[in-house]
Each structure stands twice: as structure tokens, then as C-alpha cells.
Amino acid sequence: MKRPSSNARDRILTAANKLFYAEGIRAVSLDTIAAKAGITKKTVYYHFKSKDDLIEAYLVSRDQPNLELFRTWFEAADGALPDKVQVIFQNIAASARHPKWKGCGFLRTAAELANMPGHPAMKVGAAHKKKFEAWMAEEFQAEGAEMAPDMACDLARHVVLLLDGAFSTILVHRDAAYAEAAGEAARVLVAGAVGRASQRA
Amino acid sequence: MKRPSSNARDRILTAANKLFYAEGIRAVSLDTIAAKAGITKKTVYYHFKSKDDLIEAYLVSRDQPNLELFRTWFEAADGALPDKVQVIFQNIAASARHPKWKGCGFLRTAAELANMPGHPAMKVGAAHKKKFEAWMAEEFQAEGAEMAPDMACDLARHVVLLLDGAFSTILVHRDAAYAEAAGEAARVLVAGAVGRASQRA
DNA sequence: CGAAGTATACTCACCAGTGAATATACTTCA
DNA sequence: TGAAGTATATTCACTGGTGAGTATACTTCG
Numbered sequence: 001m002k003r004p005s006s007n008a009r010d011r012i013l014t015a016a017n018k019l020f021y022a023e024g025i026r027a028v029s030l031d032t033i034a035a036k037a038g039i040t041k042k043t044v045y046y047h048f049k050s051k052d053d054l055i056e057a058y059l060v061s062r063d064q065p066n067l068e069l070f071r072t073w074f075e076a077a078d079g080a081l082p083d084k085v086q087v088i089f090q091n092i093a094a095s096a097r098h099p100k101w102k103g104c105g106f107l108r109t110a111a112e113l114a115n116m117p118g119h120p121a122m123k124v125g126a127a128h129k130k131k132f133e134a135w136m137a138e139e140f141q142a143e144g145a146e147m148a149p150d151m152a153c154d155l156a157r158h159v160v161l162l163l164d165g166a167f168s169t170i171l172v173h174r175d176a177a178y179a180e181a182a183g184e185a186a187r188v189l190v191a192g193a194v195g196r197a198s199q200r201a
Numbered sequence: 202m203k204r205p206s207s208n209a210r211d212r213i214l215t216a217a218n219k220l221f222y223a224e225g226i227r228a229v230s231l232d233t234i235a236a237k238a239g240i241t242k243k244t245v246y247y248h249f250k251s252k253d254d255l256i257e258a259y260l261v262s263r264d265q266p267n268l269e270l271f272r273t274w275f276e277a278a279d280g281a282l283p284d285k286v287q288v289i290f291q292n293i294a295a296s297a298r299h300p301k302w303k304g305c306g307f308l309r310t311a312a313e314l315a316n317m318p319g320h321p322a323m324k325v326g327a328a329h330k331k332k333f334e335a336w337m338a339e340e341f342q343a344e345g346a347e348m349a350p351d352m353a354c355d356l357a358r359h360v361v362l363l364l365d366g367a368f369s370t371i372l373v374h375r376d377a378a379y380a381e382a383a384g385e386a387a388r389v390l391v392a393g394a395v396g397r398a399s400q401r402a
Numbered sequence: 403c404g405a406a407g408t409a410t411a412c413t414c415a416c417c418a419g420t421g422a423a424t425a426t427a428c429t430t431c432a
Numbered sequence: 433t434g435a436a437g438t439a440t441a442t443t444c445a446c447t448g449g450t451g452a453g454t455a456t457a458c459t460t461c462g
Contacts, residue, residue: 111312158386165366185359
């Protein structure tokens with residue numbers, strides 16, 4: 001394999017990741033990214049066909065790691081289902097207290113590209129969020145197998161709404177307490193659904 | 202009094218409103234805004250000291266009208282408290298189905314300016330969201346005066362989280378159904394809180 | 403007149419993307 | 433084996449265009 005190729009490509013992606021996340025998509029130029037990666041802009045264009053292409057690659061690179069992080073948090077938590085869900089939000093609160101935290105990269109990119117609904121990066125972002133929602137629904141159904149599929153889907157969606165709401169409001173207020181409030185709300189909703197599910201059984 | 206002054210200023214603000222909301226902050230240049238307002242860029246700089254200043258004015262101009270809209274929806278709804286809250290979300294769903302809808306201007310601006318936490322526009326955005334949250338809390342306390350202040354505040358925050366979550370997820374998925382799901386969740390949470398409050402009384 | 407408001411015409415920096423050349427490694431076959 | 437050819441990977445220097453912001457002059461009205 002060509003070592004140089006993947007090397008430069010990786011360095012570009014790493015630089016793009018940091019800069020796009022820290023500063024925003026349109027705020028960062030390819031010159032800046034190239035400089036940070038220690039290569040020439042032309043080399044960026046060798047590995048990515050356009051800035052839009054690089055934006056897409058940036059989100060693609062964040063997809064799995066992000067989902068993995070949520071899974072890790074969820075699985076590491078002990079306790080009942082409502083508590084495990086709440087733990088996700090507590091971890092987000094903790095992350096959000098780091099000064100470099102700037103919200104959810106997918107959400108912020110979607111906000112910036114709201115005028116380009118067909119942009120490839122938008123599709124990646126939507127798919128990422130769908131995966132999270134689907135995973136939550138699975139977990140709800142798996143737990144004791146008492147929850148009906150449509151109930152699990154509704155509940156997963158409610159959790160997603162609280163999660164993305166937390167990302168957004170924390171960014172606006174720079175106050176991680178919103179994640180804890182969202183976690184409380186999620187816990188209440190999940191507990192309620194679990195209660196209804198087991199009652200029906 | 203100079204007709205021209207207010208006239209030009211208003212035209213600039215109107216153009217900025219449409220363009221910033223439709224395309225995003227950094228995607229729109231002052232040249233474009235000036236052209237849309239039918240004046241020169243220099244005139245823009247006569248009325249606003251910088252682009253940042255205009256961004257701030259853009260959000261200021263949206264503050265009251267937006268809050269007023271929510272109040273109107275809420276007050277026009279009949280039924281119990283949970284239903285009135287849900288109606289806000291239903292109205293958002295309806296708005297979001299219009300093709301020109303591009304999410305919440307405050308949230309999207311906050312996402313774009315996430316790298317400038319001290320930006321005046323960020324403060325305007327945060328204040329706007331706080332006003333909404335405070336208003337919700339008031340409404341919860343006012344309703345029958347059975348809800349304790351801290352409970353009302355917590356509940357208001359949960360509603361805010363669902364609201365901003367709805368704005369964000371609709372934008373990502375281009376699917377207004379998320380607002381309806383958020384409305385359901387909000388109704389459940391409010392009904393639960395109302396139930397606990399009246400039980401305690 | 404003179405001040406508020408607007409316009410013309412500019413500066414200077416930056417940005418997405420490109421043309422031409424080069425260096426390095428891999429492949430082929432005499 | 434090794435020379436010639438080809439694909440990969442990278443650089444330097446550039447273009448056409450646009451960005452925010454400005455110097456200066458014109459206009460209009462109290």
C-alpha cells in the first residue's frame with residue numbers, strides 16, 4: 001500500500017475535524033486546513049474533489065465513533081432502563097463542561113447547510129441521527145421484551161428530541177445543566193413507558 | 202425627521218432578515234444584503250457599524266415577534282394546560298411544512314457563531330430563549346396556582362428542550378413529524394407534573 | 403450654509419479551485 | 433537485472449472572484 005497517500009489523507013481529515021468542529025464549516029478555508037495538516041491546498045484537492053466533499057468526509061469520520069461513545073456510556077451504566085438512558089445525558093453534561101466542547105458537529109453542520117438540503121453532508125448527518133434513534137428503539141424493545149415496537153419507536157424519538165434539544169440549548173446558554181434537565185425528562189418518559197408496557201403485559 | 206434614514210435602515214433590516222434566515226449568517230455578504238435592499242453597501246455601514254452589528258440587529262428584530270407568536274398560539278388553544286402546550290408544537294409542525302422554513306434563526310445563528318461565545322448576537326439569542334423559558338414557567342405557575350415554582354421551572358425547561366430539539370431534528374431530517382412527537386412528549390410531561398401538583402395540594 | 407444620508411469607486415485580504423511541473427514508487431519486458 | 437514507462441502523490445505559483453470595510457464626493461433639505 002502507498003503509505004504517503006493514506007498518511008496525507010488522514011492528516012487532512014484530522015485537521016478538518018478539529019477546525020470544522022471548532023470554528024464551523026464556512027468559517028474555515030481549505031488554506032487553513034492545508035496549513036494545519038502541513039501540506040499544500042493542491043494536495044487537499046488531490047484527495048478530496050471539493051470542499052463539500054471534505055465536509056462530507058468529516059461527518060462520515062465522526063459517525064461511528066460518536067455512536068460508539070453513546071453505546072459505551074449506555075452499557076457501562078448499571079441500573080434500570082430509565083437510569084441507563086439518563087446516564088447518556090449525564091455524560092453529555094460532563095463533556096459539555098470542557099471548554100473545547102462546541103455542541104454536536106452534525107447538528108451544527110446541518111444548521112450551517114440549512115440552505116442546501118440536498119448536500120451530501122446533510123444526508124450523512126440525517127443517517128447518523130437515524131442510527132441513534134434506531135439503536136435506542138432496539139434497546140427499548142430488547143429490555144425485557146415487554147415494550148411494543150411502536151411504543152419503543154415513539155419513546156426513542158422522544159429521547160432523541162431531548163438529546164438534540166440538550167445539544168442546542170447548551171450551546172446557546174453555555175450551560176451544561178440543560179443536559180441534566182434533559183436527562184431528568186428522559187428518565188421520566190422512559191420510566192412511564194416501561195410502567196405502561198409492563199402493566200399491559 | 203428624515204424619511205430616508207428609517208426607510209433605508211428598515212429596508213436593510215428586512216433584507217438581512219430574509220437573507221440571514223434563508224441562507225445563513227456567514228453565507229450572506231453585505232453586498233448581497235445591500236443589493237436586496239436596493240441601496241449601497243456604504244449606506245449599510247452608515248446605519249450599522251459592522252456586519253456583526255447587523256447580525257445582532259437581525260436577532261433583536263426577531264425577538265419580540267417570535268415570542269408573540271408563541272403566546273398567540275398558546276392563548277388561542279383551548280383545553281387543559283398539557284393540550285395548550287402541545288398546540289405550540291403542532292403549530293411549529295405546520296410552519297415547518299412550508300418550504301421556506303429553515304429552523305429557528307436563533308439556534309442556527311448560535312450554531313454558526315459557536316466559535317465566538319461572546320458575540321453580541323449570542324447574547325441576544327440566549328436572552329430570547331431565556332424569555333421563552335421564563336414565560337412557560339409563569340404559565341405553569343399561573344394555571345390554578347397549584348404548581349410549586351421550582352417544579353414549574355423544571356417543567357418549563359423540559360418543554361424548552363423538546364422545542365429546541367424539535368427545531369434541530371426537523372432541520373436535519375426535513376420531517377415535521379418530529380415536532381408532533383415532541384408535542385406528545387411535552388403533553389405527557391406537563392400532564393404528569395400537573396397531576397403530581399394537584400395531588401400534593 | 404451645513405449636516406444627514408447616499409453613491410461611486412476603491413483597498414486589501416482571502417477564498418475555492420487550477421495549471422504545470424516534479425518527485426517517488428510500482429510495473430513491464432528486453 | 434535494469435532501463436523505460438506509468439500511476440501515485442505532492443508542490444509552487446497562479447486566477448477569477450468575492451469578502452469586509454473605507455476615502456471621498458455628491459445631494460438634499462432644514
